[in-house]
Amino acid sequence: MAMSPRIAFLASNTEAAQQARAQMAARYGDHKPDAADVLCPLGGDGFMLQTLHRHGDKGKPVFGMKLGTVGFLMNHYRDDDDLVERLALAEPAHLRPLEMLALTESGTSTGSLAYNDVSMLRQTRQAAHIGIDLNGQQRVEELICDGVLVSTPAGSTAYNYSARGPILPLGSNTIALTPLAPYRPRRWRGAILKADTEVCFRVLDPYKRPVSVTADSHETRDVVEVTIRESRQRQVTLLFDPEHNLEERILSEQFEF
Structure with missing residues (x-):
């Protein structure tokens, strides 16, 4: 990924997600999914799955941020952090549907x-x-x-x-x-x-x-x-903040009482 990646911000229909998209696009720019280096869906797990179904064939890494009810596949939404730095430090999780x-x-x-x-x-x-x-x-x-x-x-x-x-x-x-x-x-x-x-x-x-x-x-x-x-043909890469990556989340689920 480039030092200043081209980001495509995608948002669910909720007001909070739409407002976050506007703020992020104003700060980091916004690109069409086909022209982006990374996709950034804003919403819940349902919207993440929708994004993967629509754009999973493009081979772009996906860094989601939670602005919905359930966000197991998402990162925390933090508008005060440097998103470019978060992307540079993010850990990948490779998924096959x-x-x-x-x-x-x-x-x-x-x-x-x-x-x-x-x-x-x-x-x-x-x-x-x-x-x-x-x-x-x-x-x-x-x-x-x-x-x-x-x-x-x-x-x-x-x-x-x-x-x-x-x-x-x-x-x-x-x-x-x-x-x-x-x-x-x-x-x-x-x-x-x-x-x-x-x-x-x-x-x-x-x-x-x-x-x-x-x-x-x-x-x-x-x-x-x-x-x-x-699937042997399709693979998607989700990106997660190191302190709360997907592997750790799945492991932690087994120790919740």
């Missing part, structure tokens, strides 16, 4: 990326019946549940952790497979898998027990089969 391919009842297919998780959820009052294959081999013949998800390490502290899934260390080259309110098999609590594992969810009774799938915030309804694998 999940690639999701879903087949629907109508025969259409849809693909999406997920930097946090891909979750299957029942659409009605009736529990979902889902079969699970790993690398083409059946591992769970029938999971009766509210749903099931696959999470990246960066996303393992979010929905996955709330569902009693494991927190995965950053750089562990693993993904988490976690059932949501499982009824049968009652004692199964999920698995930690190698990151290159291909996970296939098969909806066993899609007409009586319809299921949707959500990749981060992108939902597809009435799916019959969903395949998930870690």
